[in-house]
Each structure stands twice: as structure tokens, then as C-alpha cells.
Amino acid sequence: MPTVLDPRAHRLDKVLGRSAATKLEKSLHIRTVGALLNHFPRRYLERGELQSITGLPIGEEVTLIADVLSCSRRPMQRRKGYITEVLITDRDARRPGTLSLSFFQARQAYQDLQPGVTALFSGKTGLYRHQATLTNPHYLVLDGADEDAGTDLADRPIPVYPATSDLTSWWIGQRVEAVLKHLGIGADPENAVHLPDVVPAGIAAREHLGDLVAAYRDIHAPVRVADAYRARHRFRYQEALILQTALARRRAEQQAQVAVGRPRRDEGLLPDFDAALPFSLTDGQRDVGESLDAALSLDHPMNVLLQGEVGSGKTLVALRAMLQVVDAGAQAALLAPTEVLAAQHHASITATLGPLAQAGMLGGADHATRVVLLTGSMSTAARREALLAAASGEAGIVVGTHALLSETVQFAELGLVVVDEQHRFGVEQRDALRTRSGVPPHLLVMTATPIPRTVAMTVFGDLGVLSLEGLPAGRAPxxxxxxxxxxxxxxxxxxxxxxxxxxxxxxxxxxxxxxxxxxxxxxxxxxxxxxxxxxxxxxxxxxxxxxxxxxxxxxxxxxxxxxxxxxxxxxxxxxxxxxxxxxxxxxxxxxxxxxxxxxxxxxxxxxxxxxxxxxxxxxxxxxxxxxxxxxxxxxxxxxxxxxxxxxxxxxxxxxxxxxxxxxxxxxxxxxxxxxxxxxxTDGFRLAAEDLKLRREGDILGARQSGGHSTLKLLRVIEDERIIAAARQDAQAIVEDDPDLTGHPVLAGAIDDYLDPEAEEYLDRG
CATH class of the missing domain: 3.40.50.300 (P-loop containing nucleotide triphosphate hydrolases)
Structure with missing residues (x-):
């Protein structure tokens, strides 16, 4: 019977030795066998095919196979020693590309890279005199290099791993090969260890995912490229299931929280406001308003992302939700990313409400409220007045910047938090306001950057997503x-x-x-x-x-x-x-x-x-x-x-x-x-195009969370079917087993896969 091994707990230094393990941890934050197994190749190179040089990205790490056209040395002008200059080509018959390489004090490169040699090159591209170049790249001569590389390069595709300036793709590949050998993952999977599977057996069979051990073998050491891409499908689904289960757990936790329902009243600020509007709401504004009304009426916290085109009238929709909450006896806070925008929101809301925002003032409506502004640059007297209005409940709507997050800001009864332009705020900042009161307030997050459906399912999976369609009358093209x-x-x-x-x-x-x-x-x-x-x-x-x-x-x-x-x-x-x-x-x-x-x-x-x-x-x-x-x-x-x-x-x-x-x-x-x-001008088309042009991992990567790339193989645009299926499966798993007691491997994968920053980013509820 094969040995059962949990790769998440198996330390790399026990397999590779301390030196190699230290390098992997320092450069790639990889500490365990499981983490290295999940460091998948980005692509595969065929031994007999040269890579196109034309169109190489500038400023990025690249790996390519090319032929050496020329190799020469010249003395450096300002110090002792030589520069070795190598010109490589892809031999493209239609559009041959060449790339210049420069090696400083590299006698070995001069000896190895003579004309006619085929080699694997890896380094970060740059520009010199407006031409692409590689400076001191790593290289591996393929002619006769198979023994040194420890891999049968002649017969198999060459995996290209996400690498760094310190660790080349083939160095990483050699360590992966050592781990596969240690685990017995080779041509004969019968002798391999047994790896616990994240994906439940029934789902794996339905999706035709195949054996986990075989998938690791095929993705890291494929006999044919087709084997690798079949294995990638299995890991894409696995990745989607982990993410969607994490989101499903958060949705379940939110549903379990108790909040105060704020149903719409027949009399009050909102009915009077609607009656005074000099224009009719668009169909989209009416539909979204009814959805928000229903969500605000429930006794668990509303957590909704409202997205719409620039100028689609999201602020008006949010204002109507805030008035509904004020009518129900609570307060609403609007968090804006800049003082300019906060001041404009305050002025716009005050002017739009007119007498309804003039509580206690001559000409104010009988049941009017107050709208106050709170920013960090306000005078001490103005700030004190705004703080008192919020704490006493006199101000039904409080508009502010990050100053709202200060511990000195208190509310009489905060019922709704509206976050404008959510991408400008961190989770901690939103939570600082949402946890201010004993009972969780409802949350409405707005963005004018439209998000494709699959992105919403992946990134905002624990928020209900409402899309505001159409533009109000008067908006010109x-x-x-x-x-x-x-x-x-x-x-x-x-x-x-x-x-x-x-x-x-x-x-x-x-x-x-x-x-x-x-x-x-x-x-x-x-x-x-x-x-x-x-x-x-x-x-x-x-x-x-x-x-x-x-x-x-x-x-x-x-x-x-x-x-x-x-x-x-x-x-x-x-x-x-x-x-x-x-x-x-x-x-x-x-x-x-x-x-x-x-x-x-x-x-x-x-x-x-x-x-x-x-x-x-x-x-x-x-x-x-x-x-x-x-x-x-x-x-x-x-x-x-x-x-x-x-x-x-x-x-x-x-x-x-x-x-x-x-x-x-x-x-x-x-x-x-x-x-x-x-x-x-279609924001949804642009959002999809934006994702295609972004670098790998940006959806849950360092740009948003401050941590390392979370998405490895999953592509939110191309993999819509996988994401949708995994979402359904995750929902069913969590409904049946909220604590994942019966799915310990999946629960462990969530903890291991989502680093603290990325998990925090997901935690929008």
C-alpha cells in the first residue's frame, strides 16, 4: 500500500538540503514540498523549436531557446576586463528576430556561446539604444547539455517556471525533478506516494480530472505538451474550488450575522425626495433600488457591490438607500477616497436634498435631517461640531474621507456604510467603520470600473453584485x-x-x-x-x-x-x-x-x-x-x-x-x-480587455493585497465555465458542511493557498 504524505507539511530542506531550500524560501517564499509542487510551469518549450524574439516584452523575465549568430569580446573602456557580446537569432524565415546579449567578465560565456550553438537563455529584458537586450543572462547550452541538466531535454518538452534573477527556470526545474523522484512520481505511478486530494472524489470523476499524482507528473515532466495541458485543467478546477469554497464560507458567516432590518417607510425623507425629483429614475436605477430595498429590509447584513458605468447615477441610487435607512431611525456614512470628492459629495447631496437636509434651520422640512462633512483638514471648531452631530444622531448622513475611521468618530446608530470607489480603500479601513457599532451595519460598495461576471465571481464572490445599466437622460456621448x-x-x-x-x-x-x-x-x-x-x-x-x-x-x-x-x-x-x-x-x-x-x-x-x-x-x-x-x-x-x-x-x-x-x-x-x-465606451468590454493586458496574478495579486500572486493557473475571463461549476460545488459543500469538518484537505488548502494578505482582501464582509 502506498505511503500517504501531506505535501503541505513536508519541509523542503528534508528533501533538497538546507542550501537549496533556503534559496527557494528567500526568492520565491516556497518552504514546503507542496508549495514547490504547486509552483507550476508558465509554458513549455519544444526542444527543436526556437522562440520568436520579435515582440519580447521589455522589463520582464523571459526564457527562450535561440541560436548563436556571433560572439565577440572587447575591452571595457572605464575599467579592466572584457565585455562578451553575443547575438542570437530565432531563425524565423518570415521575420527573423535578433537579440543582443552582454556578459561582463564572462570568459566561460565566450567559450560556450560560439556561432551555431543552440542554448536556453533566461534573464530580464531591457533597452539599450532603443534595442532589446539581455545583460548577463543565465544560459544553458542544449547541445550535449542533457546530462548536466538532469533532464531528458532531447525527448521531452522543457518546462519554463516563473523565475527570478537569482533562480533560473531550469534550476527550479531540477529541484522539482528531485522532489518528484523523492515522492516516487515517475513513469510508474504505482510506486508513488499517495497525496491527499483537495477535490472530492465525486467531483473529480464528474469533471474527468484524473489521478492527482499523475497530474503532478504530467504538469512538471510531461512526455508530450498535451499531457501538461490536460493536467493544467485539473489544477485550474482545484484552484477555482479552493477560492470559491473560501468565498462560500464567508457568505455563510455573513448570513449568520444578525443586523437590524431597515425597510422602506411610506412616509419620510425617501418618499418626499422621490416626489421632488425633477426627472424620472431610469429603469436601471429603479431595478437596483428595489433590490437594495429588499436587502436592507432583512435581519442580516447587506453586503452589495454596486457597479455601473461612469455617470450612470450610482450616487443617486446610494443616496436613496441612505434615506431609507435614515427613515428607519438609523444613520448612514459615505466614505470617499479624497477630500475633493468628499466635499463634492457633501455639497451635491445637500443641494439635492434641499429642505430635507436642513433640520433645525429656517425653511427646513418638518422631518428633515442633517448632512455633515468630516475631513482631516477641517478646523477644530468645525470638526467638533461634525463629531457632535454624528454622535448625537442629529446628522442622518455623515460624509467623509479616512478621517471617518478615527476612533474619535462615534455614531448614535450606524445602519449603512457606503464606500465610494472601493479600490481606493483597504479592508482594514472599511472594517474600522463597519465594526464601530455593536450591530453590524449594512454595506454598499460602489465602483465605476465595471467588472466582468467571472471577475465578480472570483474576486467579489462574497458580495452580492448589482449592475446599474444605462445612462440617465442628459448624458452626452x-x-x-x-x-x-x-x-x-x-x-x-x-x-x-x-x-x-x-x-x-x-x-x-x-x-x-x-x-x-x-x-x-x-x-x-x-x-x-x-x-x-x-x-x-x-x-x-x-x-x-x-x-x-x-x-x-x-x-x-x-x-x-x-x-x-x-x-x-x-x-x-x-x-x-x-x-x-x-x-x-x-x-x-x-x-x-x-x-x-x-x-x-x-x-x-x-x-x-x-x-x-x-x-x-x-x-x-x-x-x-x-x-x-x-x-x-x-x-x-x-x-x-x-x-x-x-x-x-x-x-x-x-x-x-x-x-x-x-x-x-x-x-x-x-x-x-x-x-x-x-x-x-463600453466599460465592461474595456474591463475584459484590461484583464487580458494585465500581468498574471493581478486579480488577487500584489497590486490589491500587498502579498504574492494568488491566482496561478486560473484565468477569470477564459475559465468562466470552470469558475461557475466550482462556485456551485463550493456552495453545496459549505451548505452541507459549514465548518468543512468532513473536508479537512480542502480546509487546509484554503489556509495554505490564500496567504494572509490575499485572504484579508477576500474578506469584504
Missing amino acids: IDTHIVPLAERPVWRDRIWQRAREEVDAGRQVYVVCPKITGGDAGGTGSDDSDGTGFEDRETDGAGAAGDGAGGDSADDRSARPPLASVEETVALLQRTPALAGVRIGELHGRLDPADKTDVMAAFHRGDVDVLVSTTVIEVGVDVARATLMVILDADRFGISQLHQLRGRVGRGGLPGTCLLVTGLEDGHPSRARLDAVAST
Whole structure:
């Protein structure tokens, strides 16, 4: 009978020795046999096929098989020693690609890599004089290298593992091979150890997943590539089941919590508000409102993600939910990511409610409430007044930034928390407000970045997802155009002539820059917006925050002109003849909060014609006369951020125009994002395209959670059927066995697979 082994508890140093185990832990955070077995190859190389060099990504770790065309040495100019320069090719008959390699003080490379040699190369690509290059790459000569590699490279596909600058793919592969040998996982699975399976036997049979031991053999040491991809299907399903079971457990825990139902009343703020609206709700707003009404009426906490296009009227829907809760005798808190947006929400809600927000004031409605603002930059007196209104219950609606999360903020009875632009807040920040009262309040999370169904099932699986379809009457279409300065440099002047035309027509213009000052070399270009230690996040040329923009190496960036900054752009526009006499304002996170408020108020009033800003205006800012947005160095932003930004124009019934200005030449990888944004205003299509362009693991990876990549093989767009099936299975498992007592392997896999940061990110309830 085969030995039963739990790979999660089997330490690597017992199999590989301390030195190799230490390297794996330090570079890849892999500590156990199970973790190494689950470090799957990214792809497979065929021994006789060279890899295409044309189109290699810049700034990423790559592994490829290529032929050596030439090899030469030359002395270094500034110090002793030699540089070995090697030129490799993929021998592509239609479009042959070449790549230059540089080795410093590498006598062995000069001896090994002579013309005609075929080798496996691995390293991080960079740019030198606008050409792709690899500096000091690792290499493995394939001719006669099979014995040294410890793998039969001649007959089998070569697995390519996610690697680091310290550990090459083939070094990792050799350690995986040693583990497989230790476990007896080879050609004869009868002699292999028995590995406990995460997937229940009945589900494995239904999905035709096959034997677990054989799957590990086929994914790491396939005889044919088809074997590897069959094994990948088994591990994709396993991964989906682990994630969905974790989410199903959280949903069950939420359902078990007790909350106070807040049903709609026949008389009160909400009926009066609806009666006073000068327009009719859209069908989408009505449908979502009825769903929220039903959820708020239940005696367990509502946990809902509300998504909709930019300008679809999510804030109005949220306000109606807040009024329903206030009518039921509780309070609502609206958490906004920036002071600019918090102030605008406060002003907008107060103006929209009119007499209904004027409790205790002359002209206020009989059953009016108060709407108060709480931010970190408020004066002591104003802050004290807002705190008292919240604690006494006098304020039915409290709008604020991170300052709301302070321990000094108390509520009489908090019934609903609304989080605007959820991606700007961490779990701890939301929970700090939600756990403030003894009885859990209801939660409504809003996002204007549409999320495909499969992403919602994977990332927001423990939130109910409501989609607000359609746009309110009066929202005009937005035309988006790329301004390619590399091909059309004369268009630079036309941009500002176009801005002048809008101003002369009585309209207003946004100009968005990726940096605040010309001296910003990196970082976030942001300030501490409200004195609480949290930031108004703005990009400054490092790509869109959390948006997977990236794409250029440091060498590439140094070869390009400096990025546009707010301060330098303001100076440029002030001396541009086409804009003579135009009133220009600037807005960014480093301004004093009072100055930020004054600038935005002046833009609202029409006292500023052109507002030069960072992405601080990305969400929520609503200026009816703004019809043109110019985004400088638009390639530095991600798809969803560009979509958010352009949603600031065309909000007053007049058509909007967005110009995506870029200095990148046609064909550059980062131009793909601009092409996508210019091709459609459908946020769901853009969200799907964004996912295709993102790097592996970003859905639950470091950009959101601060930890390592969680998704290994699962792809939320391509694997919709797998995710849906696993969701159903997980729900059935948890309903039958909430504590997973009868599924200890699955329970252990959840604890092991989801690192603390990723698990916390999932914990939205």
C-alpha cells in the first residue's frame, strides 16, 4: 500500500538540503514540498523549436531557446576586463528576430556561446539604444547539455517556471525533478506516494480530472505538451474550488450575522425626495433600488457591490438607500477616497436634498435631517461640531474621507456604510467603520470600473453584485481620439487651439498630467490628504495605480522625454499664444486642502476655464460645462483609469471629447491600451480587455493585497465555465458542511493557498 504524505507539511530542506531550500524560501517564499509542487510551469518549450524574439516584452523575465549568430569580446573602456557580446537569432524565415546579449567578465560565456550553438537563455529584458537586450543572462547550452541538466531535454518538452534573477527556470526545474523522484512520481505511478486530494472524489470523476499524482507528473515532466495541458485543467478546477469554497464560507458567516432590518417607510425623507425629483429614475436605477430595498429590509447584513458605468447615477441610487435607512431611525456614512470628492459629495447631496437636509434651520422640512462633512483638514471648531452631530444622531448622513475611521468618530446608530470607489480603500479601513457599532451595519460598495461576471465571481464572490445599466437622460456621448505626437508632432499646437475653441464657446477644459512637478522621479506624487496617514493616491508616471499599466523598463523611460507635470504644464499654457487670456487653474494632492477646495469651487463656478490636474479628479468630480479632456502622456495610465478620467466630461448634456496624447510610436505595447479606450465606451468590454493586458496574478495579486500572486493557473475571463461549476460545488459543500469538518484537505488548502494578505482582501464582509 502506498505511503500517504501531506505535501503541505513536508519541509523542503528534508528533501533538497538546507542550501537549496533556503534559496527557494528567500526568492520565491516556497518552504514546503507542496508549495514547490504547486509552483507550476508558465509554458513549455519544444526542444527543436526556437522562440520568436520579435515582440519580447521589455522589463520582464523571459526564457527562450535561440541560436548563436556571433560572439565577440572587447575591452571595457572605464575599467579592466572584457565585455562578451553575443547575438542570437530565432531563425524565423518570415521575420527573423535578433537579440543582443552582454556578459561582463564572462570568459566561460565566450567559450560556450560560439556561432551555431543552440542554448536556453533566461534573464530580464531591457533597452539599450532603443534595442532589446539581455545583460548577463543565465544560459544553458542544449547541445550535449542533457546530462548536466538532469533532464531528458532531447525527448521531452522543457518546462519554463516563473523565475527570478537569482533562480533560473531550469534550476527550479531540477529541484522539482528531485522532489518528484523523492515522492516516487515517475513513469510508474504505482510506486508513488499517495497525496491527499483537495477535490472530492465525486467531483473529480464528474469533471474527468484524473489521478492527482499523475497530474503532478504530467504538469512538471510531461512526455508530450498535451499531457501538461490536460493536467493544467485539473489544477485550474482545484484552484477555482479552493477560492470559491473560501468565498462560500464567508457568505455563510455573513448570513449568520444578525443586523437590524431597515425597510422602506411610506412616509419620510425617501418618499418626499422621490416626489421632488425633477426627472424620472431610469429603469436601471429603479431595478437596483428595489433590490437594495429588499436587502436592507432583512435581519442580516447587506453586503452589495454596486457597479455601473461612469455617470450612470450610482450616487443617486446610494443616496436613496441612505434615506431609507435614515427613515428607519438609523444613520448612514459615505466614505470617499479624497477630500475633493468628499466635499463634492457633501455639497451635491445637500443641494439635492434641499429642505430635507436642513433640520433645525429656517425653511427646513418638518422631518428633515442633517448632512455633515468630516475631513482631516477641517478646523477644530468645525470638526467638533461634525463629531457632535454624528454622535448625537442629529446628522442622518455623515460624509467623509479616512478621517471617518478615527476612533474619535462615534455614531448614535450606524445602519449603512457606503464606500465610494472601493479600490481606493483597504479592508482594514472599511472594517474600522463597519465594526464601530455593536450591530453590524449594512454595506454598499460602489465602483465605476465595471467588472466582468467571472471577475465578480472570483474576486467579489462574497458580495452580492448589482449592475446599474444605462445612462440617465442628459448624458452626452464622449468621443475619444489618440493624438500620436511621434507620427504627428504638429498636432501639439492643435491641442491647445482646440482647447481655446471650447473656452470661446463658453465651455471648460481638463488637462490631466501623470506628475505633479518636474522633479518627481518616482513614487506617487501624492500628499497626506487629511492628516490621518492615508493618501490621496495619484500617479506620477509609474503607471496607473493598481491598474496594470507598467510596461516600460527603466532604460526605456530614461530614453523618452520627461513626463508632463502639472506645474510645468501650467507654465507652458500660460505662455501659449492660443490660450492668451484664458484663466488657468491647477489642482493636485500636494496643495493645501483649503486651496484644493477653492480651486475646485472656482472651476464649478466657471471662474477657471482650463484646469490642469493630476488624477485627483478621476472619480466623482462633476462639472456640467466641462466638455474637453486632454490627457498628456496617456500611455502612463491604465485602461480603467483612462475610462474613469474621460467620464468627467459630457456630464451637462453637451457632447464630450477626450484626447489621449502620447509620444509613443505606433506598435509600442503600451499603445494597445490607448487603442482599446479609443475604440469603445463600453466599460465592461474595456474591463475584459484590461484583464487580458494585465500581468498574471493581478486579480488577487500584489497590486490589491500587498502579498504574492494568488491566482496561478486560473484565468477569470477564459475559465468562466470552470469558475461557475466550482462556485456551485463550493456552495453545496459549505451548505452541507459549514465548518468543512468532513473536508479537512480542502480546509487546509484554503489556509495554505490564500496567504494572509490575499485572504484579508477576500474578506469584504
